[in-house]
Amino acid sequence: MNDQVLIVVLFSAVVALTLGITIWASRQTRSAADYYAGGRNFSGFQNGLAIGGDYMSAASFLGISGSIALYGYDGFLYSIGFLVAWLVALLLVAELLRNSGRYTMADQLAYRMKQVPVRSAAALSTIVVSIFYLLAQMVGAGSLVSLLLGINSGVLKNTVIVIVGALMIIYVTFGGMKGTTWVQIVKAVLLMIGSLLISVLVLAEFGFNLSTLLGAAAERSGKGEAFLQPGQLYGKDLVGQFDFLSLGLALVLGTAGLPHILIRFYTTPTAKAARKSVLWAIGLIGSFYLMTLVLGFGAAALVDTQPGSPVAASSGNVASPLLAQAVGGGDGSLGGSVLLALISAVAFATILAVVAGLTLTSATSVAHDLYATVLRKGQASERDEVRVARIAAIVIGAVAIALAIPAQGLNIAFLVALAFATAASANLPTLIYNLFWRRFNTTGACWAMYGGLIAAVGLVFFSPVVSGAEKSLLPGMDFAWFPLNNPGLVSIPIGFLAGFIGTLVGGRGDGEDRYTELQVRSLTGAGAEKASPH
Template sequence: MISTLLPLATGGNQYLTIGLFLLVVALTLYITFWASRSNKTTTDYYAGGRNFSGFQNGLAIGGDYMSAASFLGISGSIALYGYDGFLYSIGFLVAWLVALLLVAELLRNSGRYTMADQLAYRMRQAPVRSAAAASTIVVSIFYLLAQMVGAGSLVGLLLGVSSPLIKNLVIVGVGILMIIYVTLGGMKGTTWVQIVKAVLLMAGTLLITILVLAQFGFNLSELLGAAAEKSGKGEAFLQPGQLYGKDLTAKFDFLSLGLALVLGTAGLPHILIRFYTTPTAHAARKSVLWAIGLIGAFYLMTLVLGFGAAALVDTGPESQIAKSSGNLASPLLAQAVGGGPDSLGGSVLLALISAVAFATILAVVAGLTLASASSVAHDLYASVWRRGKASEASELIVVRIAALVIGAVAIALAIPAQRLNIAFLVALAFAVAASANLPALIFNLFWKRFNTAGACASIFGGLIAAVGLVIFSPVVSGTATSLMPDADFAWFPLRNPGLISIPIGFLCGFLGTVLSKDTASQDRYPELQVRSLTGAGAEKGGVSH
């Protein structure tokens, strides 16, 4: 599919692009090695020593959240589908209100390193931590696929790589870098990489936004009109219905997507562990407010990037943007507003935006791998297998081994997933997070009767429902753009499972609780309430009886 495309950078421009890529990699590796010198304890490794301010952590959350899906995938979706593509931006942004109001401060107060800490405080350790670790790994791998697919598409097309083998090697290279970041830098190194990436991404996006608006006299109405005309769809391009709402199934698919986006953020493991890096709950809440401002501004700019690409770059069925599932809209737009493919300005902006996108990918994959590797080491190894008797040194060895294995799995799965739009892949990760993690977290915080059976039922029920429905949906088989285009076992019509799997997660948690006679968890609910509201004892964690 993508191998038929022409390179975006040629000749000396290619060397400029490669140079900026290498500069980004060198900078992030330096930060990682610098941070690795202070990783002496599990608190240093998992939570960055809890020394990041609200503003710093807000930047890092923004860096974690504004992924390749946001920068490449959403702008591409807008460029191809107009109004319907912008719905991703709205969903991603509104989701932060759920995280702020229901999760951020309470989780920071009642947990220690991972999502499972908060659940296990009043539940039986082994079953709850095992379930939470399984969910964390699955969600992280779905999200990792999106980032690594973006890396393969971006680098392969920029450098004119036509060989699938070489594009696959790009994915392998990103995977190796990701493993290095996590094994050496831990949370401290990953956080600083994300802070640097957030600054670069905001600066690069702001620059392109200003240049696009300048083309239309800073008149947004003119930009939208030009995009509608160039798309060939007229006013319909600015109305709902290009991607969703064409029939009843498409309407339900849109509802499912919206539900997954709005509820998914509060269940994403790599976002949840960010709240543990601040010294106080007040700083955690402040970091979310900073993140909302940063992310809100960014998603407003994706509107300009997407419609700018539709107005200024070819988005027809045979265009590079269409053949890359929209993932190249931002780099091609940067090249266009800089003066075109053969100009120095176009080459510099293309290289700059591509390097920023690559930094985005590197930062996010590091955060995701850290979240899943931490869950394996802290939840499974230290708390379940060693029953709390593992030494810090052995736990740090296990987390590094886990990062290596998870990185290898992500590489193996990303190679066949290159035909999918990365914003869409992330939406699947949101659906799994909202189905498996969010019900357990909400029930545990606000329902006294909730118990171990309910927690395991909600996590595994939501997880199995979400992943199972994806497997039997058009995402995997039945269409030309499926992972397996030559097969057809798609009996579930929706491309996003959230509309069905999220209620199943909550229902399983409810039924698991009321059908179980376990009441031990109720005894510690008052303690959890006090702890979640005040933060008393959060530094020491908590072991349930």
């Protein structure tokens, strides 16, 4: 009970702090630029922290350390994929997108294309990717809180999800991008401090000797040296090897197409600041993922991870909190209780920050792309846009709550991977073609987005993720004909190919006229904050 009281107190402190930030930010939000892009006055360092706060989700903090604790070497491969992905974002997307867009991904795409079809496709892709990601975070919140507080009641778990949903609606409706960014900055600082503290305490247990830590983890895992080598999770057969390749491809390429990451580049005053923010994010995220190595192997060495243990039962999600308890002095000790509560509160802050960013992204796309441009043909006032964005945030939040409650008993790991695969299959090909191919046109953009989106979602539907396996969403059914759990290896090439064929079908002329203007704009930033000339 002592642990639970501390956890509730720290959870409440996190909520109070973030609500205070939101109230402050609501008083600073006066225009569409304030609501959508935080007034474009965040420095490279501040935006780098916010990107880290947006990117290091509960899947990263809880999931990766848990995967390492259960599967050793193979679990750490997630960290490598997530980190390498930022090189793609830095080299191909960050600066060019910041210069050639305004508030959303569709701004950059629609600059030289027909507004209605491109913005409609981009908005649909944004909402689909965000909902997949959002569901994973909210279901994770329910699972985390129920495990840590010993809640087994379905009603109480549903209440947790409703509370998280209500908080994210409040953050986005009142705070906009400014409030959401500061919540993400605070969360990133808390996450780094918490992870560093636990990492130092774990290393201290083993005399700051990483080799000793790895040896102890291998021994206690019951798998010996095999725990430190490939093959525990992936690569056991040819299908497993292709599945791992597919997952890695989705992780590496998906980041540069994630809508909630892309809109973060618009919050900086200059392209130089956008580039600098990615460099800060790489340093922050890289440091964090190195610490997941210590957290994961530390949990394997110091916490029971055998079948039937709480760690195994939660698919590794409680490995980090239980590790914090272990290095603090163990179950029943004051130090253990304090550290367990601290890391649990950090995990809760992680979830709150990420769901706020995802909801804001979807609401911005609905208001700016669908309402202002598609429905009102560019005639909507800024005040109307922001009002619609706030209404959209409430609706999206309600939909997410409604979908997350029945999804609690499902395996949610595929949702995050599917979000990355969909972003890499639909969004990235369109962005790359638009920036670097003069002949690219509206038909090509729509074919790339719809083709990648349909391929990613469709292949997952007919994969072992949904049916035909013990851990499928529908274990009693079998209509799986696609053997891979992650569709990226097939759906990403389909997205690029669809964009290429669609461009040839669409013919010349459409999209070429403003290509030179887009190049100048993307390289120099001239006119970046002005609306599209259409």
